[in-house]
Amino acid sequence: xxxxxxxxxxxxxxxxxxxxxxxxxxxxxxxxxxxxxxxxxxxxxxxxxxxxxxxxxxxxxxxxxxxxxxxxxxxxxxxxxxxxxxxxxxxxxxxxxxxxxxxxxxxxxxxxxxxxxxxxxxxxxxxxxxxxxxxxxxxxxxxxxxxxxxxxxxxxxxxxxxxxxxxxxxxxxxxxxxxxxxxxxxxxxxxxxxxxxxxxxxxxxxxxxxxxxx
Ligand SMILES: [Zn+2]
Numbered sequence: 001x002x003x004x005x006x007x008x009x010x011x012x013x014x015x016x017x018x019x020x021x022x023x024x025x026x027x028x029x030x031x032x033x034x035x036x037x038x039x040x041x042x043x044x045x046x047x048x049x050x051x052x053x054x055x056x057x058x059x060x061x062x063x064x065x066x067x068x069x070x071x072x073x074x075x076x077x078x079x080x081x082x083x084x085x086x087x088x089x090x091x092x093x094x095x096x097x098x099x100x101x102x103x104x105x106x107x108x109x110x111x112x113x114x115x116x117x118x119x120x121x122x123x124x125x126x127x128x129x130x131x132x133x134x135x136x137x138x139x140x141x142x143x144x145x146x147x148x149x150x151x152x153x154x155x156x157x158x159x160x161x162x163x164x165x166x167x168x169x170x171x172x173x174x175x176x177x178x179x180x181x182x183x184x185x186x187x188x189x190x191x192x193x194x195x196x197x198x199x200x201x202x203x204x205x206x207x208x209x210x211x212x213x214x
Contacts, residue, residue, distance in 0.1 A: 016064045055102065140173075
């Protein structure tokens with residue numbers, strides 16, 4: 001364990017007043033996931049790297065410091081698009097704070113994110129059912145991730161096709177909200193998350209949650 005990882009682990013466990021542990025799960029959509037409903041756990045799909053541990057611990061640290069998360073109103077909702085929207089939207093807000101900290105620790109997370117966003121984008125471009133009511137919000141969150149968290153160039157050209165245009169417009173507004181509100185201040189951060197949920201008209205499906213009242 002490197003000093004960087006030990007320090008982050010120590011900080012999180014002190015905040016959470018609990019021991020953190022890792023759990024392998026084969027059903028995850030990313031390789032490594034932090035879930036606010038089980039905030040003491042780092043879930044990973046196949047390989048648990050030090051980079052992944054630090055990344056997820058920084059999510060846990062934000063959560064235990066009062067930075068909120070959006071949750072599904074129905075935790076068992078099977079709609080995949082909805083689950084992706086919630087998870088990616090939380091990530092977008094958290095990463096605005098986490099990525100600079102990872103860079104300070106000598107980890108560049110943008111390569112990894114670029115791969116994930118690239119495969120999502122490929123699915124959106126070839127999707128056959130853009131009339132799905134979650135399609136435009138999904139395009140918006142993928143657009144914001146592409147803009148804020150990757151090294152991909154020509155993002156706007158990638159989202160230029162007709163069926164992606166309404167979602168991209170939403171995405172541009174979402175990026176502005178993240179830029180303004182996702183800062184190292186719980187009140188602003190949590191207000192921004194709620195604004196993003198309203199912008200994407202997700203209030204019937206998502207709700208805001210935070211570990212302590214803010
Ligand atoms: Zn993350």
